[in-house]
Amino acid sequence: MKISLEWLSQYLPGPLDAQAAADALTHGGLPVEVIERHGDDTVLDVEVTSNRGDCLSHLGVARELAALLGRRFDDVNPAARESAAPAGSATSVRIEAPDLCPHYTARILRGVRIRPSPAWMTRRLEAVGLRPVNNVVDVTNYVMFELGQPLHAFDFDRLDGRQIVVRRAAAGEKLISLDGHERALSPDMLVIADAARPAALAGVMGGRDSEVSGATVNVLLESARFDPLAVRQAARALAMRSDSSYRFERGLDPTLPERASRRAAQLILETAGGELLAGDASAGEPDFAPKRLALRLPRLKQVLGIELPVEAVVDALRRLGLAPVLQGDRVETTVPSYRLDLNIEVDLIEEVARVVGYDKIPIRDEIAIRLTPPDPDLSTIETIRSTLVGAGYFEAITFSFVSDALAPDFVDAADGSAAPGKKGGPGGLPLPRADAAVRKADAHLRPSILPGLLEAVRRNETVGTPDARLFEIG
Secondary structure, eight states: OEEEHHHHTTTSOSOOOHHHHHHHHHHTTOOEEEEEEETTEEEEEEOOOTTOGGGSSHHHHHHHHHHHHTOOOOOOOOOOOOOSSBGGGTOOEEESOTTTOSEEEEEEEESOOOOOOOHHHHHHHHHTTOOOOOHHHHHHHHHHHHHSOOEEEEEGGGSGGGOEEEEEOOTTOEEEBTTSOEEEOOTTSEEEEOSSSEEEETTTEEBGGGOOOTTOOOEEEEEEEOOHHHHHHHHHHTTOOOHHHHHHHTOOOTTHHHHHHHHHHHHHHHHHOOEEOBSOEEEEOOOOOOEEEEEEHHHHHHHHSSOOOHHHHHHHHHHTTOOOEEETTEEEEEEOTTOTTOOSHHHHHHHHHHHHOGGGSOOOSSOOOOOOOOOHHHHHHHHHHHHHHHTTOEEOOOOSEEOTTTGGGGSOGGGTSOOTTOOOOGGGOOOOBOOTTTOOSSOEEOSSSHHHHHHHHHHHHHTTOTTOOEEOOO
16 A cells, blocks of 8 residues: 555644654554655555555554554545535435445536646645546545545436446346456346446446546446455456455445545535535445443453553553543443454454554563373374274365255254254254355354265265265364
8 A cells, every 4th residue: 555645744744754654654563665755755655454444545544653653633524515406306326235235325416527637636646656537536536545435436427317226237247347348247246237237346446338538517426335255256256456346355434435425525526616416315324333342451461461551551542543431440442433453352452552562562582381291182082083094084174164055954853953954053052153244155153074074075976086985073
């Protein structure tokens, strides 16, 4: 992720030294690989880990630097003048695949003038490696690199029926993408369609037939959330990874689409003029409820190996925007919507260590080795393994998940855990199943090792190895 120091300084008032910023980010877990000059600007190439999608933007990196350096942070608070006519009177949005698109918003701008972007915007986009196109398209790219929310602008007059339908592609449908290639779509891909045909591949790239051009007068501005797995699969299947798909794949702040849409509308009015219809046409909901996590101070000491002053712990969490409240020997926090990576107590411990400084954690110059007697169970398992291998069997390691169809067939009916044809686990409880967002099919935890072994035997027979002799210990 390329970060312009001149752009970054908009959110961090005062002098900002490139090397100091690079050192702080590197020590804070965001290594800076290269510092280079770009005209009068300095650009940092920051390595962002896959769980920190909030740092794939200048605002996110500025927020991190403010916490690490104890600097003031100026957030973006977009505001745009709207007309009396509501956006809902000009267009409509319908989501037919809510599992792949939980929230979609569309704003309408009328009477825009397409022209080159102002010099300050062009300069910043070029510094991070983007080619300026025109003022409207450049605004969508600018906001993506500023806030981290991918956006797309459609030529509103080229949308059939002037409506948006978020749906799965139909078998045989095709889309000519912005890069000029014809893409064959499949039913597992999510598309943004008008009343007649696909207009964009959701989260990946727009279509040429509805792109903003020099003749565009009216614009529909898309800002939405798409399922990370669906975006990743579509981008890989069609070999069309983009800056947009890269961000969607890592997960987005659920409250960001509406805010980014307002910011883009504000910048389009400033650079292209026109009229912004009131509000937006939308479907779905942000579906955000703040997470609350507690940090036990004794646990912090146990994990880090040092006792930090309570004031330092609370200050570190405050600088990270976690609204800490000290209650006895624990600190209660509220996780911001953009920190999707904070889920358990040890995540808070890591955050405190990052802000206070890993260099404050002492390094032991000796290694303690504790000798323990052999575990009888492990010795027995090794004996069984050696005996079976000596008898001509091969050890297999199969998946811990089993298909939905097979799961109930391998539950022990004798313990009353499931009636015939019903899914169930010990004590009549349902078999544990992975969350649908993580694993959509074959998601039940296996009730036995038999399904995996039988599947392995079947596959061996399929490739011409009959009578495979397999065993598994589990």
